[in-house]
Structures are given as C-alpha cells and as structure tokens.
Amino acid sequence: MKKKVIGVLMCALLAFGILGFAGCAGGGSGDSGTSGSGEGSSSASETSPSGQISVYSREDGSGTRGAFVELFGIEEKDASGEKVDMTTTSASITNSTSVMMTSVSGDERGIGYISLGSLNDTVKALKIDGAEATAENVKSGTYKIARPFNIATKDGASDVTQDFINFIMSADGQKVIEDNGYIAVEDSAASYTASGKSGKIVVAGSSSISPVMEKLSEAYKALNPDVTIEVQTSDSTTGMNMATEGTCDIGMASRELKDSEISGGLKPTVIAQDGIAVIVNKGASIDELSSEQVKAIYTGEVVKWEDALA
Known part of the structure; x- marks a missing residue:
C-alpha cells in the first residue's frame, strides 16, 4: 500500500468532523513538554483499542524516526550490509511532532512516537518493557528508548555562534534544558556570564529539538539583547545539510551524526538526552507494550490490535 502523507490540513479536517474523530488536539512540538508518562490522563471512557492498527511514523530524514527504528530493531541490514528501514508501507507519514500528536490524539486505533520532551496530556505515553517514559528513567537508564540531541557546526563558526553554544553548555543553558x-548532559557546568555580543545566528533542523532551542534562544537573548537568533524547523538531515552547505550556523539533529556528515566537516556537540515516547490515543485502556510488540506493529508483522495485545 502506498504510504499516506499526513499534512497540516489534519487539524482542519478534524475540527469539522470530516474524519469522524473527536477533534483536533492542541498538542504540538512547540508546547511546553512534561516528563510524565501520560498516566493520570485516563478517564471512565477508556476502551481497549481493537481492529486495524493505525500506524503513524515520521518522514524520511527525521532524526526521531532514525533513532526509533534503530532502537526498536526495525532497521535491519540487507544482504549487502546496508541498513534498511523496515517500517510497514501502510504507515501514515507525519511531517512534524505536532502533526504526529494531532493524528494519534484523534485516532482511537492510532499508535505513534514523539520526543519525550514534547509529551503533553493530549496523548498517552506507554510503558515500554515495564519502564515509564520519564526523564528520570532515561537518565537512570531504566527507560532505554533514548537518543542524543546534537547540534553541529563547521570550523570557523562566528564568535557569536560559539558564545551561544557556550551558553547552551553552561549551567544556565543546561537548566533551561x-x-x-529534557535531560542535561553537563551536571557540573560553570555559570554563563553575558558577553555583550551582537550579530545573527541561524539554527536549523530537527523539529524535536526546535522547541527547546527556542527556549534556549530566548534565555540567551535576554542576556545578550543585541543578538538575533532565527530557528528554522525541518528535520535532522535537512539541518545537517544546511550546516554543511553553510546556509545555517548551527544544525540540529535528534540522532547521532552519520559518518558522511562528520567527514563532510561537521562537528557534533551533544546538548541533551531525550527519550522517545511511544504514544496512543488518551482514551485507550492500554498502558504498556514490550519492545517486541512495538517492532511487530511497525514492521507490519501484526496489523490488528487484538493480535498485538494477545
């Protein structure tokens, strides 16, 4: 079956009831995240999902998709040793965190995945292998579905760009994270002192990182008001390409950098750790899946909820 692409018209369709769903949720990649597992959002109207599973995935180039398929073993090597994404071709493709959340929140049979830092109460995050999807569990290693948030620059970054990176890695920037x-990576970082720099910085890439990057930008500009920071949201691969080409100062990737990106001159810096939350409709009575169950759903080995939960 040809892949379906879910676009920004989803909200409008939901609002007018064209798709027969409950409505368009207000969640999105720019919403304030929580570190909760989604528990506590249940209600008396919860029902066990049944029938055909609505599988939602992200677009090619998404760092969240790249990390998700790797962590769950959905990416496999072919006979030539090349990695192949085995996501079922019946998956509906969403082009951002916000569209993913809107799609799953409006679909009683839906399942998807998002950055843990973008999670809110419009959807429910499932336990995976018995562990709740929380920042604390990611940091302790209990919740293993996690990946790094990377920024990347080329040699010769401007003074103001480097100063912004210094802020991100400082105690002040890590507190914003x-x-x-999200999960800080520099627990003993020193405090940041305003530099008085001026200029413009363009940051581009992952829609999973852009919400916290906006917060980091605001905090930095409050200390350095003569600096302008433009955050362009797309996907990890686009961000790395733009950084390589020099059309942005800082690229964002919600995954490890590829060998080709590093050999192309990019220098990665891990600014945070983030979990990937597997999400379902908030009205679904299901609370937990195993890694193997998630893999079976996303490879198309099982296509009905009754078989997935058996």
Whole structure:
C-alpha cells in the first residue's frame, strides 16, 4: 500500500468532523513538554483499542524516526550490509511532532512516537518493557528508548555562534534544558556570564529539538539583547545539510551524526538526552507494550490490535 502523507490540513479536517474523530488536539512540538508518562490522563471512557492498527511514523530524514527504528530493531541490514528501514508501507507519514500528536490524539486505533520532551496530556505515553517514559528513567537508564540531541557546526563558526553554544553548555543553558523536560548532559557546568555580543545566528533542523532551542534562544537573548537568533524547523538531515552547505550556523539533529556528515566537516556537540515516547490515543485502556510488540506493529508483522495485545 502506498504510504499516506499526513499534512497540516489534519487539524482542519478534524475540527469539522470530516474524519469522524473527536477533534483536533492542541498538542504540538512547540508546547511546553512534561516528563510524565501520560498516566493520570485516563478517564471512565477508556476502551481497549481493537481492529486495524493505525500506524503513524515520521518522514524520511527525521532524526526521531532514525533513532526509533534503530532502537526498536526495525532497521535491519540487507544482504549487502546496508541498513534498511523496515517500517510497514501502510504507515501514515507525519511531517512534524505536532502533526504526529494531532493524528494519534484523534485516532482511537492510532499508535505513534514523539520526543519525550514534547509529551503533553493530549496523548498517552506507554510503558515500554515495564519502564515509564520519564526523564528520570532515561537518565537512570531504566527507560532505554533514548537518543542524543546534537547540534553541529563547521570550523570557523562566528564568535557569536560559539558564545551561544557556550551558553547552551553552561549551567544556565543546561537548566533551561532540564526545565523543559529534557535531560542535561553537563551536571557540573560553570555559570554563563553575558558577553555583550551582537550579530545573527541561524539554527536549523530537527523539529524535536526546535522547541527547546527556542527556549534556549530566548534565555540567551535576554542576556545578550543585541543578538538575533532565527530557528528554522525541518528535520535532522535537512539541518545537517544546511550546516554543511553553510546556509545555517548551527544544525540540529535528534540522532547521532552519520559518518558522511562528520567527514563532510561537521562537528557534533551533544546538548541533551531525550527519550522517545511511544504514544496512543488518551482514551485507550492500554498502558504498556514490550519492545517486541512495538517492532511487530511497525514492521507490519501484526496489523490488528487484538493480535498485538494477545
């Protein structure tokens, strides 16, 4: 079956009831994240999902998709040793975190995945292998579905660009990261002192990183008001390509950088760790799946909820 692409018209369709769903949720990649597992959002109207599973995935180039298929073993090597994404061709493809959340929140049979830091109460995050999807569990290693948030630059970054990176890695920047539901990577970082720099910085890439990057930009500009920071949201691969080409100062990738990207002159810096939350409709009574169950759903080995939960 040809892949379906879910676009920004989803919200409008939901709002007018064209798709027969409950409505368009207000969640999105720009919403304030939480580190909760989605528990506590249940209601008396919860029902067990049944029938055909609505599988939602991200577009090619998405760092979240790349990390998801690797962590769940959905990416396999072919006879020539090349990695192949085995995501079922019946999956509906969403082009951002916000569209993913809207799609799953409006589909009683839906399943998808998002950055843990973008999670809110419009959807339910499932336990995976018995572990709740929380920042604390990612940091302790209990919740293993996690990946790095990378930024990348080329040699010769401007002084103001380097100063912004220094802020991100400082105690002040890492606190912004933790306050927005992500996991800091520099627990003993020094405090940042305003530099008085001026100029413009263009940051581009992952829609999973862009919400916290916006918060980091705001905090930095409050200390350095003569700096302009433009955050362009797309996907990890686009961000890396733009950084390589020099059309942005900082690229964002919600995955490890590829060998080709590093050999192309990019230098990665891990600014945070993030979990990937597997999400379902908030009205679904299901609370947990195993890694093997998720893999079976996403490779198309099982296509009905009754078989997935058996």
